[in-house]
Amino acid sequence: GAVVSQHPSRVICKSGTSVKIECRSLDFQATTMFWYRQFPKQSLMLMATSNEGSKATYEQGVEKDKFLINHASLTLSTLTVTSAHPEDSSFYICSARGAKRGVVDTQYFGPGTRLTVL
Protein backbone atom coordinates (compact mmCIF):
# COMPACT_ATOMS: atom_id res chain seq x y z
CA GLY A 1 0.00 0.00 0.00
CA ALA A 2 0.87 3.66 -0.03
CA VAL A 3 2.12 4.89 3.34
CA VAL A 4 2.54 8.48 4.43
CA SER A 5 4.12 9.42 7.72
CA GLN A 6 4.12 12.66 9.68
CA HIS A 7 6.39 13.86 12.41
CA PRO A 8 5.83 14.87 15.13
CA SER A 9 2.41 13.43 15.93
CA ARG A 10 1.81 16.16 18.47
CA VAL A 11 3.64 19.29 19.51
CA ILE A 12 3.10 21.92 22.14
CA CYS A 13 4.90 25.22 21.78
CA LYS A 14 4.91 28.71 23.20
CA SER A 15 3.39 31.63 21.39
CA GLY A 16 5.87 33.29 19.05
CA THR A 17 7.95 30.22 18.31
CA SER A 18 8.15 28.34 15.00
CA VAL A 19 7.22 24.73 14.51
CA LYS A 20 8.20 22.40 11.68
CA ILE A 21 6.12 19.42 10.63
CA GLU A 22 7.52 16.76 8.30
CA CYS A 23 5.53 14.67 5.84
CA ARG A 24 7.11 11.67 4.13
CA SER A 25 5.87 9.22 1.53
CA LEU A 26 7.47 5.95 2.58
CA ASP A 27 6.89 3.61 -0.33
CA PHE A 28 6.23 5.77 -3.34
CA GLN A 29 7.43 8.98 -4.90
CA ALA A 30 5.07 11.85 -4.30
CA THR A 31 5.10 14.38 -7.09
CA THR A 32 2.50 16.40 -5.25
CA MET A 33 1.88 16.88 -1.56
CA PHE A 34 -0.98 18.68 0.10
CA TRP A 35 -1.33 20.29 3.49
CA TYR A 36 -4.68 20.43 5.23
CA ARG A 37 -5.94 21.88 8.44
CA GLN A 38 -8.82 20.40 10.37
CA PHE A 39 -10.76 21.88 13.27
CA PRO A 40 -12.75 19.65 15.65
CA LYS A 41 -15.80 18.07 14.05
CA GLN A 42 -15.14 19.83 10.77
CA SER A 43 -14.01 18.81 7.33
CA LEU A 44 -10.52 19.10 5.94
CA MET A 45 -9.50 22.52 4.73
CA LEU A 46 -6.83 22.59 2.04
CA MET A 47 -4.06 25.04 2.88
CA ALA A 48 -1.60 24.54 0.06
CA THR A 49 -0.39 22.28 -2.71
CA SER A 50 3.27 21.66 -3.30
CA ASN A 51 5.06 20.04 -6.18
CA GLU A 52 8.59 18.76 -5.83
CA GLY A 53 11.12 21.41 -6.69
CA SER A 54 8.68 24.28 -7.11
CA LYS A 55 6.98 26.83 -4.92
CA ALA A 56 3.83 25.87 -3.11
CA THR A 57 0.45 27.13 -4.24
CA TYR A 58 -1.57 28.49 -1.35
CA GLU A 59 -5.33 28.55 -1.07
CA GLN A 60 -7.09 31.86 -0.73
CA GLY A 61 -6.86 33.25 2.78
CA VAL A 62 -3.82 31.20 3.80
CA GLU A 63 -0.82 33.35 4.73
CA LYS A 64 2.17 32.01 2.83
CA ASP A 65 4.63 33.89 5.03
CA LYS A 66 3.15 32.24 8.10
CA PHE A 67 2.86 28.72 6.73
CA LEU A 68 6.10 27.96 4.93
CA ILE A 69 6.07 24.87 2.77
CA ASN A 70 9.12 23.17 1.32
CA HIS A 71 8.87 20.15 -0.96
CA ALA A 72 12.56 19.35 -1.12
CA SER A 73 12.37 15.86 -2.56
CA LEU A 74 9.94 13.35 -4.00
CA THR A 75 9.42 11.85 -0.55
CA LEU A 76 9.55 14.81 1.81
CA SER A 77 7.56 17.97 2.36
CA THR A 78 7.72 20.23 5.39
CA LEU A 79 5.29 22.75 6.83
CA THR A 80 6.71 25.40 9.13
CA VAL A 81 4.30 27.44 11.19
CA THR A 82 6.18 30.66 11.89
CA SER A 83 5.56 32.84 14.94
CA ALA A 84 2.80 30.55 16.08
CA HIS A 85 -0.15 31.92 18.02
CA PRO A 86 -2.93 30.16 19.93
CA GLU A 87 -5.28 30.53 16.96
CA ASP A 88 -2.88 28.36 14.94
CA SER A 89 -3.65 25.44 17.23
CA SER A 90 -5.20 22.78 15.05
CA PHE A 91 -4.80 19.33 13.52
CA TYR A 92 -2.53 19.51 10.49
CA ILE A 93 -2.66 16.69 7.99
CA CYS A 94 -0.57 16.13 4.90
CA SER A 95 -1.35 13.95 1.93
CA ALA A 96 0.73 12.71 -0.93
CA ARG A 97 -0.10 11.88 -4.49
CA GLY A 98 2.26 9.86 -6.63
CA ALA A 99 2.91 9.32 -10.27
CA LYS A 100 3.11 5.55 -9.98
CA ARG A 101 0.62 3.71 -12.18
CA GLY A 102 -2.57 3.12 -10.26
CA VAL A 103 -2.03 5.88 -7.72
CA VAL A 104 -1.74 8.81 -10.04
CA ASP A 105 -4.78 10.61 -8.71
CA THR A 106 -5.19 9.03 -5.31
CA GLN A 107 -4.25 11.01 -2.26
CA TYR A 108 -2.91 9.10 0.71
CA PHE A 109 -3.03 10.88 4.01
CA GLY A 110 -0.61 11.03 6.88
CA PRO A 111 -1.69 10.40 10.49
CA GLY A 112 -1.82 14.10 11.30
CA THR A 113 -0.02 16.42 13.72
CA ARG A 114 -1.79 18.01 16.66
CA LEU A 115 -0.36 21.49 17.25
CA THR A 116 -1.13 23.29 20.48
CA VAL A 117 0.17 26.82 20.92
CA LEU A 118 0.17 28.11 24.47
Add this chain to the structure above:
Amino acid sequence: QQQVKQSPQSLIVQKGGISIINCAYENTAFDYFPWYQQFPGKGPALLIAIRPDVSEKKEGRFTISFNKSAKQFSLHIMDSQPGDSATYFCAASSGSWGKLQFGAGTQVVVTP
Protein backbone atom coordinates in the same frame (compact mmCIF):
# COMPACT_ATOMS: atom_id res chain seq x y z
CA GLN B 1 -19.17 27.38 -0.91
CA GLN B 2 -18.99 23.64 -0.56
CA GLN B 3 -18.76 21.91 -3.94
CA VAL B 4 -19.73 18.54 -2.50
CA LYS B 5 -22.75 18.33 -0.23
CA GLN B 6 -22.86 15.43 2.19
CA SER B 7 -25.70 14.09 4.31
CA PRO B 8 -26.59 13.18 6.95
CA GLN B 9 -24.36 14.98 9.40
CA SER B 10 -24.56 12.05 11.80
CA LEU B 11 -25.95 8.57 11.77
CA ILE B 12 -26.66 5.95 14.41
CA VAL B 13 -27.10 2.38 13.25
CA GLN B 14 -27.38 -0.90 15.06
CA LYS B 15 -24.79 -3.60 14.63
CA GLY B 16 -25.58 -5.60 11.54
CA GLY B 17 -27.54 -2.78 9.95
CA ILE B 18 -26.83 -0.77 6.81
CA SER B 19 -25.28 2.69 6.98
CA ILE B 20 -26.03 4.93 4.01
CA ILE B 21 -24.30 8.25 3.37
CA ASN B 22 -25.16 10.46 0.43
CA CYS B 23 -23.21 13.07 -1.50
CA ALA B 24 -24.20 15.43 -4.29
CA TYR B 25 -22.13 17.63 -6.56
CA GLU B 26 -22.67 20.26 -9.24
CA ASN B 27 -19.39 20.31 -11.14
CA THR B 28 -19.76 17.93 -14.09
CA ALA B 29 -16.00 18.00 -14.59
CA PHE B 30 -15.54 15.85 -11.49
CA ASP B 31 -14.39 12.39 -12.54
CA TYR B 32 -13.00 10.81 -9.41
CA PHE B 33 -15.01 10.17 -6.26
CA PRO B 34 -13.23 8.70 -3.22
CA TRP B 35 -14.54 8.00 0.24
CA TYR B 36 -12.34 8.41 3.30
CA GLN B 37 -12.74 7.01 6.80
CA GLN B 38 -11.34 8.96 9.72
CA PHE B 39 -11.03 7.88 13.34
CA PRO B 40 -10.61 10.50 16.10
CA GLY B 41 -7.08 11.90 16.20
CA LYS B 42 -6.04 10.09 13.01
CA GLY B 43 -5.64 11.06 9.39
CA PRO B 44 -8.26 10.04 6.81
CA ALA B 45 -7.79 6.63 5.20
CA LEU B 46 -8.93 5.88 1.68
CA LEU B 47 -11.82 3.46 1.83
CA ILE B 48 -13.07 3.07 -1.72
CA ALA B 49 -13.24 5.19 -4.85
CA ILE B 50 -15.23 5.23 -8.08
CA ARG B 51 -15.10 6.82 -11.50
CA PRO B 52 -18.15 7.88 -13.56
CA ASP B 53 -17.81 5.04 -16.06
CA VAL B 54 -19.32 2.58 -13.57
CA SER B 55 -22.51 2.84 -11.52
CA GLU B 56 -21.43 0.68 -8.61
CA LYS B 57 -18.28 -0.55 -6.96
CA LYS B 58 -18.08 -2.99 -4.11
CA GLU B 59 -15.19 -3.79 -1.81
CA GLY B 60 -16.06 -6.12 1.02
CA ARG B 61 -18.85 -4.58 3.08
CA PHE B 62 -18.46 -1.18 1.42
CA THR B 63 -20.30 -0.24 -1.77
CA ILE B 64 -20.35 3.00 -3.73
CA SER B 65 -23.39 3.71 -5.87
CA PHE B 66 -22.96 6.39 -8.50
CA ASN B 67 -25.71 8.20 -10.40
CA LYS B 68 -24.13 10.39 -13.05
CA SER B 69 -27.34 11.96 -14.32
CA ALA B 70 -28.41 12.95 -10.82
CA LYS B 71 -24.87 13.98 -9.88
CA GLN B 72 -25.07 11.93 -6.73
CA PHE B 73 -23.08 9.16 -5.15
CA SER B 74 -23.48 7.24 -1.96
CA LEU B 75 -21.64 4.92 0.38
CA HIS B 76 -23.34 1.85 1.77
CA ILE B 77 -21.80 0.02 4.71
CA MET B 78 -23.36 -3.41 4.94
CA ASP B 79 -23.47 -5.43 8.15
CA SER B 80 -22.20 -2.40 10.11
CA GLN B 81 -19.87 -3.20 13.00
CA PRO B 82 -18.91 -1.16 16.08
CA GLY B 83 -15.41 -0.86 14.56
CA ASP B 84 -16.97 1.08 11.67
CA SER B 85 -17.80 3.92 14.06
CA ALA B 86 -15.91 6.83 12.52
CA THR B 87 -16.36 9.95 10.45
CA TYR B 88 -16.74 9.39 6.73
CA PHE B 89 -15.92 11.99 4.11
CA CYS B 90 -16.87 11.90 0.46
CA ALA B 91 -14.75 13.84 -1.98
CA ALA B 92 -14.50 14.65 -5.65
CA SER B 93 -11.85 15.87 -8.04
CA SER B 94 -11.39 16.45 -11.75
CA GLY B 95 -8.56 15.23 -13.91
CA SER B 96 -5.53 13.34 -12.74
CA TRP B 97 -4.11 16.32 -10.94
CA GLY B 98 -7.19 18.01 -9.50
CA LYS B 99 -7.58 19.01 -5.88
CA LEU B 100 -9.97 17.03 -3.73
CA GLN B 101 -13.18 18.80 -2.75
CA PHE B 102 -14.42 17.29 0.50
CA GLY B 103 -17.91 16.94 1.87
CA ALA B 104 -18.65 18.10 5.39
CA GLY B 105 -18.39 14.60 6.85
CA THR B 106 -20.78 12.13 8.47
CA GLN B 107 -20.21 10.80 11.94
CA VAL B 108 -21.36 7.19 12.06
CA VAL B 109 -21.99 5.45 15.37
CA VAL B 110 -22.68 1.73 15.32
CA THR B 111 -24.32 0.52 18.51
CA PRO B 112 -23.67 -3.01 19.79
